[in-house]
Amino acid sequence: MNSIPLHQRTLAQLLREQAHAHGDKTFLLYYGQAFSYAEAYEASRRIAGGLAAVGIAPGQHVGVMMENRPEVVWLNFALALIGAVVVPINNASRGDLLAYYTSQSDSVALVLDEAFVDRVAAIQPQCPKLGHIIVCPDETTTGPKAWAFDNVQVHVWEAIANAPALPADAPEPAYSDILQILYSSGTTGVSKGSMIANATAVRAAQKHVEMYGYTSEDVMYTCLPMFHGNALNCTVLPALMAGATVALSRRFSTSMFWREINECGATRTSLLSAMINFLWLRERSDEERSHRLKTCLVVPAPEFANEFEERFRVKATSLYALGDFGYATMFGPDEPREKIRSAGRPLPEVALAILDEDDQPVAPGDVGEICLRTNEAWFARQGYYNLPELWVGANRNYWLHTGDRGRLDEDGYLYFAGRNKELIRRRGENISAIQVEDVIRRHPSVADVAVYAVRAEFLEDEVMATIVRREGCDLDPAELVRFCAPQMAYFMVPRFVEFLAELPFTATGKVEKYKLRAAAEERMSEIWDREAAGIKLEK
Structure with a gap:
């Protein structure tokens, strides 16, 4: 194409x-x-x-x-x-x-x-x-x-x-x-x-149409915010490329999702992890099976992906993409369903390798870092604006090092296996633990802090902060939340807060967050919870 x-x-x-x-064909539907x-x-x-x-x-x-x-x-x-x-x-x-x-x-x-x-x-x-x-x-x-x-x-x-x-x-x-x-x-x-x-965005729209089979007969529904790349680059621009119709919703609502899908006659849509979980945990209804949906892009594919297809009568598709690079793999509706947990195979325009710490390829099935480079000019991103030194640092031995971990099976399908990066994924939002820590450290009563993800309800991660107070200082969790709220996005503010005398460190001076997370998840009911305390944040 x-x-x-x-x-x-x-x-x-x-x-x-x-x-x-x-001309007169409908491009956009909106309430x-x-x-x-x-x-x-x-x-x-x-x-x-x-x-x-x-x-x-x-x-x-x-x-x-x-x-x-x-x-x-x-x-x-x-x-x-x-x-x-x-x-x-x-x-x-x-x-x-x-x-x-x-x-x-x-x-x-x-x-x-x-x-x-x-x-x-x-x-x-x-x-x-x-x-x-x-x-x-x-x-x-x-x-x-x-x-x-x-x-x-x-x-x-x-x-x-x-x-x-x-x-x-x-x-x-x-x-x-x-x-x-x-x-x-x-x-x-x-x-x-x-x-x-421009060439990158247009080419990406082409790949969506090609890999997922979009046509001018499709109605492509999105309730994702337009400030995220998904709504614009996975829905609006592919719809424009295909001559299809976009159905735009103000925001995601678990209770309204299937009603809106039915009312607009949607044939295609996209869901992120939290949305998938919310819909899966919702009580079954006739609306979730009376729609015209052909495919649903689910990122990442959940453990219950096969059951998702059966329950909602829709083909699940997926992909692996990176904000720093663009689209690397796609899993289309005609791929083998036994590969449904994968993100698909690398696109012809992309070279993908799973490398070890020495930038050497690992064996098929082994987990390593996902590394990317493009086979086609203008297919991928053009670097970081005003930060060329960080772009150079992310690229080593001609590979973009994603910080993500994964494996390739014997047929070349990519399976995501986690992140090396200080990244927390909360209800569709990527959160930098480092940025949250930087804000918390500004509080005069904080000597040190570690921010990390803990698993809470809805099968989702939430933000937790473990804090070491300065000697002689007093600080309670509610005060910390009040300090954080004006300085960061609402979804970054820690939900769970605990205080320890010291943090666990490795021999090289890195905080062992995996130990903090494991210990916290064994006693979540004992840890201070912002939501349980009734503190609401301004969005």
Whole structure:
């Protein structure tokens, strides 16, 4: 399917061609509203014109903090038409992390929902390159409203969205121009922004269509947030490539999921680990078997994947992808079902090896580090923005070292086996233990801390902190939570907290977190639990 000439692989050109090809066909469904391909293109052109009119130029970076709704889709398209770079920012970001995303990415503008204005106002002095803020008022706002920012031009979304369309003779983006900067969770202490070129995003959309069999008859449902790469790059762009329809939901709801799937007539969808578990543990219903779904992308494939297919009458597909690299393996609907726990085989465009600590291949079936490199130019990421030294450090002996562990079976199928990295996976969010530790260490009563995952209910990991107090200092768990909440995303704040006299260390001075986790999981009922204490966090 690699038939699009390289110089034509831009999202701007793909959008324009599909709008002309499909015209009145529905591209987006959103709670009773339907938008055609032509309407999506025209809305995007007007937003692009409005952004250009206030000074957003090709190559400039624009941060986005918006809840799911059609406007965020049009905004992504509009920035692509201009040739600007979208920087999706997790809506839970606040404090130093929000300032870091904005300043490290060199964003000259932020487009945000009104609900996030106060957060941005608090960090604006830390972002000297920020020149424009575009506010999307919420549905309850009546009449004009002023937002106070220093040395920043503030614009209202309606003025941007209703501007004259971007001129037809506007500069055309190149296949090599960066389209997106997607930030990692910062597993080495620094969140890294991976640069995705236009050609990479278009090629990835092609691979989804090719490997999963998407067609123009499909309705592709997503309830994942648009600031995650999955919603845009696994659903919206593949749907655009296939000439299919996107059904967009505001957010995931266990109780509403199957109803929404049925109401929109979805034929394809994606689920992350926590969502899979919540649906699996839910009481059975007629709705979960009366749908039109053909495939469901489940990442990672759960232990009950075969039973999942039988119960929900849907083919499970999967993949292995990395924010730092892109797509490496895919497991399609026609693969052998005895391989369903795998993430599929390496794509032809990717070389994948399982290596030991000396970068030597291990035997089939043995576990080692998953290492990647590309066989095709522009198929993978183009490095970390403003952090070239970390990009060089991640690549050794011509391999990108993922920090993930896995094995290849005798047929070449990849099985994920865990992570080397300081990464916690909580309900679909990747959390850097190092970043949480860095915040906790700022508390004057903390001498040392170890943050790690513990298994709680719903078959999911939760964040736990084991803390050593400074001599003579007093600190209780609730105070620690109050200290953390304004400085990190809500999902990063430890749920479980304990205090010890000292932490266990290896001979080389590394905290033995596996010992802490094992000991904690044997006595979870005795450990302080934020949720049991009734402390609620602002999202």
